[in-house]
Amino acid sequence: MxxxxxxxxxxxxxxxxxxxxxxxxxxxxxxxxxxxxxxxxxxxxxxxxxxWPLGTKTVLGIGIGTVIGTGINPETIEELQLLWKPALVITFSLLITGIFVGLLINRFFGVDKIVALLGAAPGGTIGMSLVGAEFGVGAAVAALHAVRLITVLFLIPAIVNFLAPIQGIDLPK
Known part of the structure; x- marks a missing residue:
């Protein structure tokens, strides 16, 4: 074929x-x-x-970045004026946790340190896989992020639906 x-x-x-x-x-x-x-x-x-033909992943990465970028608008900037402090706390806590977990995975499971750090890093599957590809470990990083993403996509909506009535949150229909 x-x-x-x-x-x-x-x-x-x-x-x-x-x-x-x-x-x-x-x-x-x-x-x-x-x-x-x-x-x-x-x-x-x-x-x-x-x-994939040469340049395909780059073109797809640019396309995905463009899709994400077009979601940034004046309302986003207004929201960031209120949310920049929580955004920094979330970002740095995820970075520190990712580094810690990556080093633990390397030590206790023998996973290559670069794979473990990139696999535990906060970020999207595509972005982290592209970074991993630059280090020659894209497939392994993609696998770790795919498992994470699939798990999160299945569990978080269920958790939100479960907690919403308890916390008095009105979910959109």
Whole structure:
């Protein structure tokens, strides 16, 4: 099978499960479904490893960065005027915790220190995987973040739904 056909199979698998997951109501369902769809095809052993054309990951990274960037607007800046202190506390506590957990994973599980630190770092799967790729460990970092992301996407909405009535939070319908 040519690498272009292989990529098409992965794209179709990711698109199919990503689209199917839309009906689940899970936050970020298309992303989660696409990751699972392509990942399941990959681990099945039935298809070659996907070889992306040179520059594809860079173009996708720029696209994702652009999508995120377009979400920054005047209202976001207004919110940051109120939220900058909590944002700094959250950021630095996650950084410190990530470094601590990464070093623990390295020490007790023997995971490569770079993989452990990047895998435990706060950040998105794509961003941290791209950073990992720069160090030659992108796949391992992607695997750790994929497990984290899938777990978080399944658990946090359930936890919020459980705690909302207890805390008197009105959730949107």
């Amino acid at each position: 040519t690498s272009l056909v292989t990529l098409l199979v992965y794209l179709l698998g990711g698109a199919a499960l990503g689209s199917l997951m839309l009906i689940s109501g899970i936050p970020a369902a298309p992303l989660l479904g696409a990751m699972l769809g392509a990942g399941l095809l990959s681990i099945s052993g039935q298809f070659d490893v996907a070889i």
